[in-house]
Amino acid sequence: MFAxxxxxxxxxxxxxxxxxAWFPENASTFATDNDWLFAVISIVCVLFFVPIAGAxxxxxxxxxxxxxxxxxxxxxHNTPLELAWSIGPSFFLVGMFIxxxxxxxxxxxxxxxxxxxxxxxxxxxxxxxxxxxxxNPELHIxxxxxxxxxxxxxxxxxxxxxxxxxxxxxxxxxxxxYMWFKPTVASEKVSDEVLQQAIDATEAAGxxxxxxxxxxTQDGYRFFDLFCTEYCGKNHSNMQTVVVVHETxxxxxxxxxxxxxRDPKMDPAKYGQTLYENRGxxxxxSLDGSKVVGPSFNQSYGNQRPFADGSGLVADENYLRESIxxxxxxIVAGYKPVxxxxxxxxxxxxxxxxxxxxxxxxxxNKDAADENSAGVDPEDQGDEEEKAEAPxx
Amino acid sequence: xxxxxxxxxxxxxxPGYPTSSENYLTxxxxxxxxxxxxxxxxxxxxxxxxxxxxxxGAGLLALLIRLHLFRPEGAVFSGPEANNWYNQVFTLxxxxxxxxxxxxxIPAALGNFLVPVMLGAKDVAFPRxxxxxxxxxxAGALFFIAALLASRLDTGWTFYTPYSTTTDTSVILATSGxxxxxxxxxxxxxxxxxxxxxxxxxxxxxxRMPLFLWATYATSIIQVLATxxxxxxxxxxxxxxxxxxxxxxxxFNGDPVTFQHFFWFYSHPAVYIMILPAFGVISDLxxxxxxxxxxxxxxxxxxxxxxxxxxxxxxxxxxxxxxMGPLTTIIFxxxxxxxxxxSAIKVFNWLATMYKGSISLTTPMCFAISFIFLFTIGGLTGxxxxxxxxxxxxxxxxxxxxxxxxxxxxxxxxxxxGALFHWWPKMFGKMYNETGGRISALxxxxxFNLTFLPQFVLGSRGMPRRYATYDPxxxxxxxxxxxxxxxxxxxxxxxxxxxxxxxxxGERAPANPWGGATLEWQCTSPPPFYNFDRPPLVGDPYDFxxxxxxxxxxxxxxxxxxxxxxxxxxxxxxxxxxxx
Numbered sequence: 001m002f003a004x005x006x007x008x009x010x011x012x013x014x015x016x017x018x019x020x021a022w023f024p025e026n027a028s029t030f031a032t033d034n035d036w037l038f039a040v041i042s043i044v045c046v047l048f049f050v051p052i053a054g055a056x057x058x059x060x061x062x063x064x065x066x067x068x069x070x071x072x073x074x075x076x077h078n079t080p081l082e083l084a085w086s087i088g089p090s091f092f093l094v095g096m097f098i099x100x101x102x103x104x105x106x107x108x109x110x111x112x113x114x115x116x117x118x119x120x121x122x123x124x125x126x127x128x129x130x131x132x133x134x135x136n137p138e139l140h141i142x143x144x145x146x147x148x149x150x151x152x153x154x155x156x157x158x159x160x161x162x163x164x165x166x167x168x169x170x171x172x173x174x175x176x177x178y179m180w181f182k183p184t185v186a187s188e189k190v191s192d193e194v195l196q197q198a199i200d201a202t203e204a205a206g207x208x209x210x211x212x213x214x215x216x217t218q219d220g221y222r223f224f225d226l227f228c229t230e231y232c233g234k235n236h237s238n239m240q241t242v243v244v245v246h247e248t249x250x251x252x253x254x255x256x257x258x259x260x261x262r263d264p265k266m267d268p269a270k271y272g273q274t275l276y277e278n279r280g281x282x283x284x285x286s287l288d289g290s291k292v293v294g295p296s297f298n299q300s301y302g303n304q305r306p307f308a309d310g311s312g313l314v315a316d317e318n319y320l321r322e323s324i325x326x327x328x329x330x331i332v333a334g335y336k337p338v339x340x341x342x343x344x345x346x347x348x349x350x351x352x353x354x355x356x357x358x359x360x361x362x363x364x365n366k367d368a369a370d371e372n373s374a375g376v377d378p379e380d381q382g383d384e385e386e387k388a389e390a391p392x393x
Numbered sequence: 394x395x396x397x398x399x400x401x402x403x404x405x406x407x408p409g410y411p412t413s414s415e416n417y418l419t420x421x422x423x424x425x426x427x428x429x430x431x432x433x434x435x436x437x438x439x440x441x442x443x444x445x446x447x448x449x450g451a452g453l454l455a456l457l458i459r460l461h462l463f464r465p466e467g468a469v470f471s472g473p474e475a476n477n478w479y480n481q482v483f484t485l486x487x488x489x490x491x492x493x494x495x496x497x498x499i500p501a502a503l504g505n506f507l508v509p510v511m512l513g514a515k516d517v518a519f520p521r522x523x524x525x526x527x528x529x530x531x532a533g534a535l536f537f538i539a540a541l542l543a544s545r546l547d548t549g550w551t552f553y554t555p556y557s558t559t560t561d562t563s564v565i566l567a568t569s570g571x572x573x574x575x576x577x578x579x580x581x582x583x584x585x586x587x588x589x590x591x592x593x594x595x596x597x598x599x600x601r602m603p604l605f606l607w608a609t610y611a612t613s614i615i616q617v618l619a620t621x622x623x624x625x626x627x628x629x630x631x632x633x634x635x636x637x638x639x640x641x642x643x644x645f646n647g648d649p650v651t652f653q654h655f656f657w658f659y660s661h662p663a664v665y666i667m668i669l670p671a672f673g674v675i676s677d678l679x680x681x682x683x684x685x686x687x688x689x690x691x692x693x694x695x696x697x698x699x700x701x702x703x704x705x706x707x708x709x710x711x712x713x714x715x716x717m718g719p720l721t722t723i724i725f726x727x728x729x730x731x732x733x734x735x736s737a738i739k740v741f742n743w744l745a746t747m748y749k750g751s752i753s754l755t756t757p758m759c760f761a762i763s764f765i766f767l768f769t770i771g772g773l774t775g776x777x778x779x780x781x782x783x784x785x786x787x788x789x790x791x792x793x794x795x796x797x798x799x800x801x802x803x804x805x806x807x808x809x810x811g812a813l814f815h816w817w818p819k820m821f822g823k824m825y826n827e828t829g830g831r832i833s834a835l836x837x838x839x840x841f842n843l844t845f846l847p848q849f850v851l852g853s854r855g856m857p858r859r860y861a862t863y864d865p866x867x868x869x870x871x872x873x874x875x876x877x878x879x880x881x882x883x884x885x886x887x888x889x890x891x892x893x894x895x896x897x898x899g900e901r902a903p904a905n906p907w908g909g910a911t912l913e914w915q916c917t918s919p920p921p922f923y924n925f926d927r928p929p930l931v932g933d934p935y936d937f938x939x940x941x942x943x944x945x946x947x948x949x950x951x952x953x954x955x956x957x958x959x960x961x962x963x964x965x966x967x968x969x970x971x972x973x
Contacts, residue, residue, distance in 0.1 A: 038777060041777050056747070070938070074685060155555070157556065175716065230789060231556070
């Protein structure tokens with residue numbers, strides 16, 4: 001009982017210092033249904049629990065007798081009483097079931113005309129497909145508009161969970177699963193100065209964007225957490241992204257335009273680094289030589305690659321391109337053929353940018369590699385690219 | 394009549410104490426007399442040592458988990474392999490606790506000791522099968538240790554595909570271990586079903602059985618019917634991993650959700666393998682230490698069977714978010730609610746048993762009260778999870794973690810400890826220090842609540858389970874939980890010290906230290922190797938009217954009216970020729 005008390009005091013202490021107590025922010029239409037139902041069930045539980053615990057401790061105190069004292073009563077049963085407490089609670093259960101199932105059906109049926117966003121889950125990241133060749137690891141949606149996610153996994157089971165929306169669905173390989181929600185709270189945007197400070201600090205530190213530290217995205221939006229809730233291996237707990245709710249369609253479109261392709265003035269290698277961080281390369285390929293799931297990129301371009309079938313070659317642009325679009329064509333010895341294909345998900349310019357990025361991070365004998373690729377005619381490369389041109393999904 | 398006096402005109406029926414040649418612990422000596430024993434009591438003691446060792450190991454892993462979660466970025470493991478370490482630790486914690494500790498704890502360790510004695514029988518129906526169950530358990534445990542040492546298992550105890558079929562950790566070793574443990578469980582269940590069906594003594598009808606036996610019987614039914622499905626599932630998983638037969642892995646046209654159906658078709662009933670024996674224990678503990686007839690015997694007995702049967706129909710509630718059809722999902726939700734009714738009935742019956750009783754707050758009773766409190770929380774929070782809309786939010790969060798720990802630890806573990814303290818004098822013939830025992834019960838109760846109450850809030854706030862690192866906003870509650878774990882660990886250590894100390898310093902236990910009316914209290918403590926020299930008289934297991942406290946000898950005794958033994962004259966003993 002005391003433990004109950006102390007921990008509830010911790011909870012209370014937390015309550016006063018935080019914006020929320022039992023739930024994260026209520027930010028979707030589901031949240032209202034869910035929180036109301038949760039509260040009703042909890043009240044019913046308390047109504048049962050308090051008398052039960054009260055009777056338990058009261059009886060233990062009241063009927064404590066010296067050894068050898070016979071019991072005051074030895075009633076063996078009381079059928080009406082037993083029937084009452086067998087059947088009585090059932091009414092509460094039926095109520096919970098009906099309200100729960102009804103809300104569940106409402107939350108499951110995708111309304112007509114919902115905005116459809118594709119979701120690909122992989123170990124350990126997310127790629128949202130906004131159509132028109134725009135892929136991004138962040139989920140950006142429109143306020144007060146139902147959004148449907150068509151979800152597939154390219155490796156193991158994952159699960160999408162947005163606590164602020166009270167929505168969750170597994171992403172199962174070998175089938176499509178769908179979920180939808182209608183956000184009711186827009187993400188605020190922080191002031192430009194605050195954003196600039198954060199960007200400067202991040203660049204000074206040289207690391208990647210720290211969402212936990214800043215609590216807004218690189219574009220300055222506050223966000224809701226999106227977690228993976230189905231255990232999926234080593235970096236399961238890092239498989240998180242953000243949900244940003246835009247107030248207007250113009251705002252959302254502006255964001256999409258900004259990320260849909262490389263600004264022609266931008267250095268391809270730099271854009272390749274963004275793709276490396278955003279599109280899931282980073283989860284499996286390190287830059288420092290350590291083995292994660294796939295080979296490290298610091299031994300990619302210009303290095304001798306031994307393959308599982310015994311053959312091998314020096315990694316050149318075409319090999320890298322093939323590995324991105326047809327990852328199972330050549331498997332590096334010591335690794336498993338688990339990488340999903342990026343065919344159709346990366347534009348030609350994206351692949352080019354990635355290869356340029358790989359050249360900057362790979363450690364190799366540059367002179368030797370230059371000699372090696374000296375024979376490659378730029379025209380030839382152009383043909384290859386056309387051949388590999390993949391239809392958009 | 395003052396409390397404790399024996400009414401005149403009656404005589405005391407008490408078996409006294411065993412001689413060391415009768416005592417099952419000492420009647421034969423040497424390691425082999427234990428390792429090859431067919432005595433159910435010795436097998437029970439070996440199981441007890443085994444499951445306690447497994448519990449100790451998996452408990453240390455739990456401590457590592459909680460210490461790691463003291464800080465958002467992880468406090469114990471560091472470096473590039475930190476997450477891998479954490480994943481292996483929680484996998485082994487779950488797998489060892491489930492397969493090596495909770496499932497065999499009450500049924501195999503205490504059931505083996507108690508079932509035949511409660512039946513007034515000399516042993517279980519198939520003593521050799523019984524010994525083989527124990528060695529299968531040992532073999533399964535060795536496989537788990539091998540999996541631990543070989544290459545580190547990190548699939549979670551649920552072995553979900555396709556992660557388990559694609560990871561290169563020792564899934565095959567561990568599933569083989571679980572497969573073997575399954576057979577151990579099946580054999581034990583089979584043995585108890587036959588024993589209870591065929592070896593009840595004259596006069597012990599089904600409704601004169603102690604409720605522990607009803608619970609054991611219901612548990613055994615589940616073990617025999619459900620465990621083979623686990624065996625099949627694990628074999629299919631191994632076949633998928635080795636031969637790619639294409640049943641669970643989408644890469645080969647399998648469906649991973651099929652694995653979940655198979656797995657939970659066993660593992661949900663297995664939850665009842667874990668909790669039903671605890672219900673049986675608590676029914677007996679509450680009645681004996683309240684010195685009052687159990688209230689609603691038939692409702693409790695029937696509800697055990699109802700839980701065993703309904704438990705087979707609710708496995709889908711582990712998969713509400715996996716994308717099952719809406720109708721299937723709703724049916725599973727409805728069935729899930731039905732299974733909560735029999736559990737609620739039991740709680741009300743236990744309270745009614747305490748009402749107007751004569752309660753002794755002994756250590757076992759403290760654990761029993763703690764059980765009712767904790768199990769009620771565990772059961773009630775199941776309603777949030779059975780309700781579909783709220784489960785969408787709570788599924789796979791810390792709310793679920795807290796819920797099942799309230800049932801499995803607050804329920805089964807606390808009942809196991811209560812049972813251990815209750816039958817310890819019977820098993821080892823020693824009384825322990827009551828004050829120490831009660832303090833340990835209190836500390837465990839406080840530590841447990843401090844550990845797991847905050848986790849309900851963590852869950853409803855959206856903290857996913859099986860996370861090696863977490864967002865900083867969850868830190869306070871995680872830290873409270875870690876402090877609770879330390880307190881819980883201290884409580885468990887006190888229990889262990891109290892029990893072990895009793896073996897050396899404890900007073901000799903009388904045959905009936907608590908005033909129980911079931912048959913195990915009618916033989917000596919510890920029982921002779923043959924349990925009873927003749928089948929005991931079977932009375933009502935919950936009739937305490939002829940049990941009195943003998944304050945002079947600190948024991949309870951059964952009395953019976955003085956009666957003449959006829960014929961008064963004994964015939965002259967006749968010795969056979971040449972027999973000295």
